[in-house]
Amino acid sequence: MTLDDQQIVPEDRQDAPEPSMLRVRNVSKTFGETRVLREVSLDIAAGETRGLVGENGSGKSTLIKVLAGFYQPDPGAEISVRGRQVAGSLTPLGARDLGLTFVHQDLALVPSLTVSDNMTVNALAASRSWRVSPKAEARSTQKLLDEYGLGIDARAAVSSLTQLERAMVAIVRAIDGMRESAAHGQAGLLVLDEPTVFLPKADRGLLFDLARRHTSDGGGVLFVSHDLEECLEVTDSITVLRDGRLRGTVPSKGTDRADIIRLMVGKELNLSSRRPTPPAHLPVVRATGLNGTSVRDVSLELGPGEIVGITGLLGSGFDELPYLISGAGQGATGRLAVGEREFDLASMRPVDGIRAGIALVPGDRARQGSVASLSVLDNLSVQALPTARAWFGIDWRRLRTVGQRLIATYDVRPQKLDVAYGTLSGGNQQKVLLARWMQTNPGVILLHEPTQGVDIGAREQIFDIVRAGADAGAAVLCASADQEQLSLLCDRVLVMRDGAIVAELLGGDISKAAIARESLGSARQSVPPASRRAATS
Amino acid sequence: MTDTATKRTPSLRPTGARVGAWSEKYGLLVIWAVLIVVFSVIEGPIFLSLANWQSILGSQSVLLLLAVGLLIPMTAGDYDLSVTGVLGISSMTVALLNVQFGWPIWAAVAAAILASLLAGALNGAIVVFFGVDPFISTLGTGSVFLGVIYWMSNSNTITGVSPELSAWVVGGKILGIPPAFYYGVGACAIVWFVLKYTVFGRQMLFVGRNKPLSRLAGMAVGRLRFLGLVISAFAAGIAGVVYAGTTGSADPTSSQSFLLPTFAAVFLGATVIQNQRFNAWGTLIAVYFLVTGITGLQLLGADSFVQPLFFGGALVVSVALSQFSRRRDAAGSERLGHG
């Protein structure tokens, strides 16, 4: 380990004059045989915003779930909040009583219930009354939502909301819960586990304003993110976890990204630069007149070897495009040409897309991408089954060999085929998902938030996988709200507004700032699709 | 974004959606009404007679009590296949203690309720402490309860339950309808209130939809599921008392025949009033919808094979219709059910 340990601020501040907001000592957590957290100690002062970073699977969410009382830590742990030592084991209710409020990574919403039902879920268990009043709840929820100008109907089912709206609901719920506890005396600790993955940059301001207001009231914030720049920007100090062990805490001022990466990964990471723009060819994909739930009359073309980004604001419809082009959009219309084949979207099914060489890597890994309870091999095999026939059954030996090679190539950790997919960390889940599709040598790769919640090291690996796919001649479409990712990965970026493509950025023009400007719509004229393609060539 | 959404809504949409939502909520009521009209036309005065409606309303209290109690664990996602076993234990306990051991009827009833609560606690304990899926554990305990009933009763039918109980259950009619009907309606009202207006009911709903989330929100998931199974057993216990009162007797086997109708009523009920959610009034409507059809057929003197045909057909068709209207306006997310 070549790490410069001097940089690290000692975590043990036992002689701190006043009790810190949160004091954690010696927290370990073991699942079965794997130790996920090892003797983690942590102090957060009142008024402090603390970042928590680490690779996928380094234990951040686990630590947070320990704080939430969801997991019991191994014996020997001590947790105290504002000097109040937690006696016995921490329960979810106890945590809330202590003033800890959470936005969990998976948002913790029930899609089939209404926004206002979901809003009340945390209050339920602690409720002192025995009854609830749905009407009053709906009213107060609506008031709250309006207060933040979200324009969400409190009586709508969460399933009818977009991912972004769902994130906003979860955040507003947490903030409301926090206010509640503030009303009981003192501001507590707000814990945000990757709250921004669903939010485009522009909408994150609201969240950070709220967090800042909270800290200035004397509360504390613990903020988990894989976006190191954002983390450096909004936090006072950053704690780094690696392999479940505390690597140290550094002040955000005067630290740069590279330092943190070194702490996280334990080595220097070569962040790749943009690859050269591929030469223009006849398009592989030609879509005309696409219409979906939020997409209106969009046409676009993708060339072989080209990585095209598509982005926009919440509700602009950019995140629907990959699904439309794969044939998974329901009630969609439009025409699609993939190579020689022509499709009418109204009658196209995903299987048609797959036969035409389209691979879709959905953004919602858990719901649309994988089966958590089955093994990595099972999940890898989904797309390979028809090709792995021997005699008249599936040749599992061959699948296994291929799978072993795939997870080695894609650096999936742990490199075991038989572990349950669900126990992998997010980054590794994503790599498995990509591996599953890449083994089919797709001609068209459609990605939706391919690095959502993925750590910086894994992100580079995923970029490499995508680039390798493009280099092999595939056309890539990457829908993402992550402007940095787009600027690093894409040869061309399309920006959508109100369901239509309004701008196209090429090569050197692609930058976070430019994307943000176009997304917000600083009065640029929409570019007709024909001229766009022409501009590329 | 919301702006755009509102902008894009064609003016016709809301009306269409409203009709859809309405038919989704009250579709079964309409089918019921049609059924009543059809039978009235065919059979005229007999079907519309007070006596017929008294008989329709008065005859299904046991089923209604069972179904309404079952709603609670079902809301928490737990199938309870042992309710009919508990029904049998309860009615047998009443009859045995009252007739063979000479206990006063109130004591026998109290013991029956207690026995039912114990049975529910056993179900709850197996589910909560051993983590066995309730579908399979209650399948098992249902069989155990059946064994217990055979053992208790020595496989005999026991008659001669004190007429006092019958008086409370089927005597002293109000508007010509026996008290048991009002007990069933009362139970519906309670369950409706509990599910809609109490913290407990709301918690059960969350537990049923997402257990880890509920745990994270601080709900005592295990305790809630335990309670749910105890409550369904409690309701089955009351149903058992009503059953014993209705027939003045208890026999070891007949309680089993309520199992499928109970589940049918619960699922069919989940297509009315609050679509996709188990709800009490929907269940009540489902029960009386089914019995109206069957009674109508009986009055027609239809062959006995027509009854199961109607029962199954009505179930499938009304659920399909409600599903259909739901599909039209919402891109269905998850739905009721298991795992």
Next chain:
Amino acid sequence: MTDTATKRTPSLRPTGARVGAWSEKYGLLVIWAVLIVVFSVIEGPIFLSLANWQSILGSQSVLLLLAVGLLIPMTAGDYDLSVTGVLGISSMTVALLNVQFGWPIWAAVAAAILASLLAGALNGAIVVFFGVDPFISTLGTGSVFLGVIYWMSNSNTITGVSPELSAWVVGGKILGIPPAFYYGVGACAIVWFVLKYTVFGRQMLFVGRNKPLSRLAGMAVGRLRFLGLVISAFAAGIAGVVYAGTTGSADPTSSQSFLLPTFAAVFLGATVIQNQRFNAWGTLIAVYFLVTGITGLQLLGADSFVQPLFFGGALVVSVALSQFSRRRDAAGSERLGHG
């Protein structure tokens, strides 16, 4: 990270885990063995006699065929509560056509299988085209099928099915065990192969675990579910033929009694060999485990109430044990889903 994990593993741990995994896979086999030893000690030679084992193995083919067919839709997440209805339709068709209409037995059998396939197609169509949850739609169609059976048979038992069929089913014993047993085992082998080694079987598994994923992965989810329900009806149809052959007759009601044992066998089977997954050999073991216990009790001449007690108790205990061993080594597999 993987390195450190392996390094830190205490030497005893893996053994413990391996025992856990082993008991998870073969726990029920051990309980079965214990049961056999206990009965052998109590009853000595009779229980251990070849004849007894021939009778144990030969007696459960109908149940086994039903359960093994049910595995397919269950793997795709679809409960099929109508299998016993199809069983009844099939056996009644054989008996009716053969006895009352004088069809040759092969034609009657073919018609029965055809009728079963139609019944399965009806189930599939309701589930796929109307989006009705199979638990409720097959509850309904099960009732419809019962009505059809009553109608066909006029509620009568029909006897005198051609002995040819019986010869194929229970005559011509191999190793003293009737052919029906080998049909059951053959069906197990086929289902095992299908679920493990065919694309269809794997697709069913994914459909059962995650429907949106399956759709995006290009599977024809609707068609697969449809096929699953047709297959379970097909198996139930064969079971019906075997049933008619075993008894040389068909009656309108007795098929219903297979419903709960079938589900019990399927769920219990999912605790063996491949824990948490419906599997054919596990189901076979579950069936013969339960029948061993019951036969032992019958040979003992135990009171009849002991049978349901044993059945339910064995079910709950063995599932609880398998659950327990699973829990020990993996900290609760639930995770916060998005739904």
Next chain:
Amino acid sequence: GCSSPSHSSSSPSASSQSSAAGVAAAQAALTKAEAVPSYTAPGPAFDAAKAAGKHVFYIPQTSNVPFVVAVQKALSKVAATAHVDLTVWPTTGKSTEWVQGIETAISQKADAIILGASPDALAPQLAEAAAAKIPVIVLHQYDTSMTLPANVKAFAFAPFVPAAKLLADYAVASTKGSADVLVITSNELKPSPPMAAAVSAELTSTCPKCTDTEVNVAAADWGSKMQSSVQAALLRDPKINVVIPLFDSSSQFVTAAITAAGKADSVSIATFNNTPFVLDLMQKGSPVKMDVGESINWIGYAAMDQVLRVLSGVKPLTNESAPLRVFTTKNVSVVGSPSDNEKGYSTSYVNGYLKLWGLTSK
């Protein structure tokens, strides 16, 4: 012996006369059956000592009914007296259990099988037993008038049709020839169709003005459907004054329906089987006014008579059965409280049979 003389109501003028005659005939048959039945030897005497040491297997329809338990008791008692080894194979009413029982009996090389379960569902197994030369004696499932199954050596008959006739006679007599009868059948049970036919035929022959309707409720649905079916039938035809559930184990549901319809005073129930709880109902005052049936113990002796004949190599009888007795509110008190229908019979048949078998001295 309760067949009434057949008559035709050819001319309208004769009809009222014949109706009165029918009522009288019905009443006479009923009165005769209300008396304590007496034992007459069913057939020639024989020496049952040859049966000693033989092994008999008893497979009941389902062990979960008191009837079976009582029969089993009688069988065991006689078996012990005759030194016959009796094995009981308990079942819960599933055909697979019966099949397994016969297989087990064959594999244990039993000398005879007493079958309480339906031979209809066991034809292949009966053939197998016949091939193994194991005689099968079927217990209490057939009336002599019914078509009999093959591969059965002997029957202990049940007087279903005479009982049904008595039920109709009661309806005629109790309503003085103006019975409007509701017959509740369970057609999946073997005796149900011939019994229903017999009720109908007896009504037609003794009472031209009487009418009858049938409602079929499967035994499995008695708990959940019987009450509403009966209530609907009463609504449909308010003139119904006698309800005949063919099997008395469903009486409590019929009673509940009649009570719920408010017709407890005008509608009476006549039924079959003499199950103790129904006699209880009758004694305590309920719409059940008549129950006809047999002594279960007697059935056991009758069955054992056939078994011993078969085991001893004597030709079995063709009309072996226990006699019927009718209980009405008039004579039901003889069964005591709680009801024990064995009390309604003189025990002379016990000694009678023992003497017939030559077992009295031992």
